Amino acid sequence: MAVSFNKRELQKKKEQKKQEKLKRKEERKASASGSFDDMIAYVDENGMITDTPPDPNKKQEIEIENIEVSTPKKEFVEEVPLIGRVDFFNPDKGFGFIKNTTNTEKYFFHISNAPANIAEGNKVSYELERGDRGMNAVKIVLEK
Structure with a gap:
């Protein structure tokens, strides 16, 4: 079976694209540091996402009794007509x-x-x- 000129060109382009894609993939693997520390994100006291870990000296102690998980009970308020x-x-x-x-x-x-x-x-x-x-x-x- 004879292969036409256009068909050979299309096959060459397809093979070339595959090679370029593999090359880019290898470059990404080589250039990425991939360390776990680079992927971690932290949330600061204002709720902003940062890449710097929090300072342990600024740590605030919170008492467990002060944490309210549910809605606080409603105090009875006499309705004024x-x-x-x-x-x-x-x-x-x-x-x-x-x-x-x-x-x-x-x-x-x-x-x-x-x-x-x-x-x-x-x-x-x-x-x-x-x-x-x-x-x-x-x-x-x-x-x-």
């Missing part, structure tokens, strides 16, 4: 909005969480609870 004014109330539909007097935020409330005689303009105290569409006012009490 918020004060606001009924900004809008629709008795037919049974909902309204309370405007906080300190930060002017408006909170939705439902009649089931409010006294029966609530009306627009009433001063009220309330607590907040997360609802489907944001924070809702609950446990509403009329203020005098």
